[in-house]
Amino acid sequence: DHKHAIDRDCTTLSRHVLQQLQSFSADAQDLSALMNRIALAGKLIARRLTRSGLVEEALGFTGDTNVQGEAVKKMDLYANQVFISAFEQSGLVCRLASEEMEKPYYIPENCPIGRYTLLYDPIDGSSNLDININVGSIFAVRRQEGEDLDESASDLLQPGHNQIAAGYILYGPSTMLVYSIGHGVHAFTLDPNLGEFILSQENIRVPDHGPVYSVNEGNFWQWDESIREFTRYVHQHQGYTARYSGALVGDFHRILLQGGVFLYPGTARKPEGKLRLLYESAPLAYLIEQAGGRASTGIQDILEVMPDEIHQRTPLIIGSRENVALVESFVQRDT
Numbered sequence: 001d002h003k004h005a006i007d008r009d010c011t012t013l014s015r016h017v018l019q020q021l022q023s024f025s026a027d028a029q030d031l032s033a034l035m036n037r038i039a040l041a042g043k044l045i046a047r048r049l050t051r052s053g054l055v056e057e058a059l060g061f062t063g064d065t066n067v068q069g070e071a072v073k074k075m076d077l078y079a080n081q082v083f084i085s086a087f088e089q090s091g092l093v094c095r096l097a098s099e100e101m102e103k104p105y106y107i108p109e110n111c112p113i114g115r116y117t118l119l120y121d122p123i124d125g126s127s128n129l130d131i132n133i134n135v136g137s138i139f140a141v142r143r144q145e146g147e148d149l150d151e152s153a154s155d156l157l158q159p160g161h162n163q164i165a166a167g168y169i170l171y172g173p174s175t176m177l178v179y180s181i182g183h184g185v186h187a188f189t190l191d192p193n194l195g196e197f198i199l200s201q202e203n204i205r206v207p208d209h210g211p212v213y214s215v216n217e218g219n220f221w222q223w224d225e226s227i228r229e230f231t232r233y234v235h236q237h238q239g240y241t242a243r244y245s246g247a248l249v250g251d252f253h254r255i256l257l258q259g260g261v262f263l264y265p266g267t268a269r270k271p272e273g274k275l276r277l278l279y280e281s282a283p284l285a286y287l288i289e290q291a292g293g294r295a296s297t298g299i300q301d302i303l304e305v306m307p308d309e310i311h312q313r314t315p316l317i318i319g320s321r322e323n324v325a326l327v328e329s330f331v332q333r334d335t
Ligand code: AHM
Pocket: 070, 099, 121, 123, 124, 125, 126, 127, 216, 246, 247, 248, 249, 274
């Protein structure tokens, strides 16, 4: 009815954050403001993506390569800058670390009062940009420990358990923001008329088992024998189906909602796989655990991995508890 529809439309993201913390404490206000700024970044990126076929600056490469040696796209750069701009004059975030920046970026006017660090992958799945299919942004918030006066950011080298918020924005047929601040996982859909993220699914639980396995099987001969054995197993048993879009956020979103497993194992060329711990694997691991699922390297929980450096990579096996355990059983058989 009328009242119900109005109530639903009023459950905006910032209101939801406050509701969950049930307080007007400084922390609750901070987290609400943080999520609001992240949402703004998401809206700006979504706006540009919506028209990307028409705007010259939105497609193609810049001609530079990033720290990881990957060709930078114009959209990667734009999105990276949007997150920085969104946090200027916020007094919240002193530091941002992203896939596109070798070293963390400090916002001078927010330091040292900003008590939080934002870790993010501004555009994940960039190879999908030029063909107009799904991409995403991934983020995590950590409390800044100490003063970081020498700008070494060494306090960031902590396991994912230290995250206080994490989530992603999925730029698909609609734009969605999925987040957790340690009280379950919640999804919001951008209403383009309101320009607001409105609650669409609360307390998402990932099924204990799901049919989907999501992995780039083109790497088959690059994998360890244990992962080859796992894929042989799913080929030989009924009830599995393959889905892989080449963009982690979309592939993960499917698994969060419907169950199954996503994996990016190590390869002969990249023994740690491709995905980065601090701003790809750990935020999604935080979400999946909040939803009742699991994330593992094959031998260790992702949230327990102690990073050696900011851009560290890690093998990732993430999704439904039973599916993750099955992959682990193959990996651990060899050890
Ligand atoms: P990116 O952040 O440079 O876009 O790379 C990450 C992406 C993930 O979204 C996706 O899961 C993976 O790379 C796909 O890699 P591949 O093409 O090797 O299957």
